[in-house]
Each structure stands twice: as structure tokens, then as C-alpha cells.
Amino acid sequence: MTDTVKEQLSACLDSQLRQDELDLLLKRVAKDRELRRTLGRYALTGEALRGSGAVRASTGFADRVSAAVAAEDGSPQRSVRIAPSVMRWLRPAAGFAVAAGVATVAVLSLQPSAPESNIIAQAPPAASASASNDSYIVPANTVSNFVPATRLTNYVVAHSEYSSPLGLRTVLSGVLSEEDEAAAAAESAEDVSQDAFPDDASRNAAGKSGAQVRQP
């Protein structure tokens, strides 16, 4: 395969080829198995490069080629591509507000009794004594005036090991859930029974310091 063809392949996946060039290339691809494989690899590389960036814009041709490569008998990878329209309606919801954080839930469970300190170093002696150096056991006295809502979230984390209605409930629920969700949980946002917690201030303070724990 010539470098020109490789360049064309690369260009076509980036939607930089003219229509007549595309058509020509498509014809070649249709005939040449090796070319199809290469195209598949290119597509994946491109995907990987673009992966962490913005939602990929629809490039009609690249999609068609990918689909063709995918459908090609014996090709190493198959592709299921979903219409970009989905992205559009998801986008406003996704936005940048999805700054996933270590949920307060998770941080609270690691937070030592003294604020703004190193997590490991400050682990309660009882826990660290029985643990190897790189282990930790959930510190018992994390927040001295911890409140029921916090304990509730800890229950949810403990429960999540067993439950995964939609997968993410496992560790994700404890670790990668969004900060605001954790805050909401800590505040028991939907207090169905209308229980009132008088010590809102202390709970919020605990939640905030938890969310802001940083390693030096």
C-alpha cells in the first residue's frame, strides 16, 4: 500500500477528502481486503485520539466507511455507531456540570477525625494498628458529630457492593457519583418522612470539608 493511499485513508476518516476522492477510495477499499483492515485500524486510532475530547461530529463518510468495515466479513472489529442526534439532546444535560468527584460519601469514610490532614497518617490508631501499612480499615470516628444522613450514605455505599441495577451502583455510586449528589445525600435531599435535622450547619460543614480533602 502506498503512502498516498494511507494519507487518503487518514484524510477520509477526518472528512478531509473531496467527494470524488472519496468515491475513488471507497472503490479501492471495496476491492482490497488489506486496505479495509488498515482502514479499521485507522478508524480505531482516530477514535482513541478523539475519545476523550468532545463528542465527535458526524462525518457522514467516515461513518459509512466504518459501517462498511464493520460489516466486512472477518474484520477484526465491528462498529455500532449511534446517530449524532442523540448527542444533541444529551448534551445540554451533560454539559460541564458533571464534574464527577469523589463523593462526599466516599471521602467521609476516609476522613480522619482531624480536618485537613493526611488521610493515612491520621487514621485512628486502632485501625492502623491492625492493618498493614498500605491498608486501611474504615476509620470509626471519622466525624465526631456525624449525623444520621451521613450514616445513611455510608449504608448505601456498603449496600452497593451487592447491588447494581445499572452497574454503576457498585463502586461508582460511592466514588464517582457527582459531588452535588453526595451533598444532596448528605443533606438527605428527599426527606420523604419530613424528618428535620436541626444541625444542618454542622452537617454541611462536614460535607464540605470532606469534598475538599486534597492530598499534599
Added chain:
Amino acid sequence: MLRRATSSLFLCCLLALPAHAAEPDAKQWLERMTRALAEQNYEGFFFHVRGARSERMRIIHRVDRGQVSERLVSLDGSGREIIRNASEVICYLPDRRTVLVEKRSERTDATSLLGGLPSYSESLETLYDISKIGGVVKTLGRKTQVVWVQPRDQYRYGYRLWLDQETALPLKSQLCDRQGRVIEQILFSEVNLRERIAAADLKPAVSGEGYTWLRQTTQPVVVAGMTVGWSVIRLPAGFKLTERRVQAIAGSNTPVRHLVFSDGLATVSVFIEPRDTQAEPMHGLKRVGAAFAYSRDLDGHQVTAVGEVPAATVEAIAAGVMRDEGDEPPADSATPAAPAVSPP
């Protein structure tokens, strides 16, 4: 499952689909999906949507000799990753220079993103109605079959699954209540099936060197006399006790009894611990994320049922918690890590 496609390049673009000898029924669709999730290597991008929030992640799902391992990469710029395999879950949090390691319980099989979706069994069918909704519909640009796993009573949630006609992968999965309202969902924006995925692709982008490594032991705390003594009567239909253990839970000075109940699909945990006199007691129903929790005070103990189930279920289960007759007094060990304490 995947038929040979002999169509020409251009015909392929017109969605040449495998020919099915007979239309598979809902049960067969579920079985196809379970098989696909257990056997297919794939990578792709998905949105996890709950309420108004949505998070986009990349997934790499690898099956090697029947063992599923997965890598999830957050696409929010934090660089966070989760690597899961049969024995542990490792969370890399580069933005916090922290790595969390959690051991998996051997009894959980949810080692993958979609591992918690319903798989067909006769007992599932006694509690849930499994049906196809309509014919082939175009969803997310692909031809899909909608399968509805609908609870037969008010004690559990249902699932609506949009299964790709060709691969049976669930391109869209919704957890919904009896009224059909969506509680949370996972939507794939892209899926690439792969013949194989290299082990190296499951490696995180960061080594974690120099990070703080936190290992959470889920080893049950063995405290004599604490694994028996409590039970739940009048469980909602289909729920059975699947696990009983005593464990340390953050924020509590004493080990907590943890009973797990499952109907084969939905799971409810019951936590029982002696009332902490300094803590405010919890009462009644609360919502935490997609879960409901119901707490009550019983015999000097705080009892809480938690689960991603309807409120009626946690309430019923919490209400059924009983202290067994002739139970030994609870062992109040000083710390969760303390060695076994034998009550007199």
C-alpha cells in the same frame, strides 16, 4: 450470533442484517443479551443518566477465558478510571492522587457495567413479566428490539432494554418504576465489538505511583454471637436472605450487622446496629440517589433497610425485622478491627 455478511460495501451501508429463521421471543432476546455481555469483547462510550444529570464515560470490556474485566474512564477531564475484575475494583483518582482498592465479594457477580441487568431464569419469570414491546424500532441509529422486564407486583422496579438486533447488546437500558417512569438509564453512544482486547488496554493511564493507596477490606468482621439473632419476617414475595455478615461501616463505632435480601434481580440490605446515643436516631423513609432507605428503632437498635427498590419494599422489609428469641446480647467490641469478642 453474527452471521456472515456477504453484501457489497455499499449494501452494507444500508444495514444488511442477519436473517433469522424464526423471530426470537423475549426470553430468547434476554438470553442473547446475557450471552453477548458474557462473551463479547467491546469498547465504547456511554452516558449514565439519572434525573437531569448525565455523565459520559468510556468503557473497555474484555472477556478472557470466561472472565470479564472492565475499564471505565471518566470523560469529564478528571482522568478518573475504574478497573474491575472478578476479585477487586480499583479506582484511580489522579486529580486527588489517590487510588482506592475494594475487594469484591465472591458472591457478587456484578463485575461489569451491565452485569446487573436481568438474565433469564424461570424464577425471574415468576416475579417479572418478560415481553417484547412492538417490533423492530430504530433506536440510536440502530435497529433494536425493546424487551420489557416488568415487575408483577409493587415491590420491585422493572427494566426496559433496547437490544441491538444484530449483536443483542443493550444499547439503551432503563431502570423504571411501575408507572414506567425512568429512574436511571445507560445509553451507549458508540460500541465497537472487538475480536480481542489486549490486557494492556485494561491498564489505567496513570500508574498510581506516588499516590495514596487506600485498601478497603471487606473481610467480614468475625464477632461471636453477631451473625445470628436477627431475622426478617413477611418478606415481599421472592425475596430471600442471600448473605449475612458483620462489617465495619464508616462513621460507626461498632460493627454493623448486614443482611442482604434478593429476589434474584433487586437487592435490599438491612443494617442493624446498637443505637448510638450520641447520634440522632433515624426514622422513616429517605431517598439517597436512586435508592430508598427506611429506618426504625427496634429494641435499642437502629434498623435500616436500603435498596434501589420502591419505597414500599424497604418499608416492608424494615417492618419485618425481628430479634430472635434467646439471642445472645450483642458484642460491643470497641473497634471494627478488634479481634473476636466472645460474649459471656
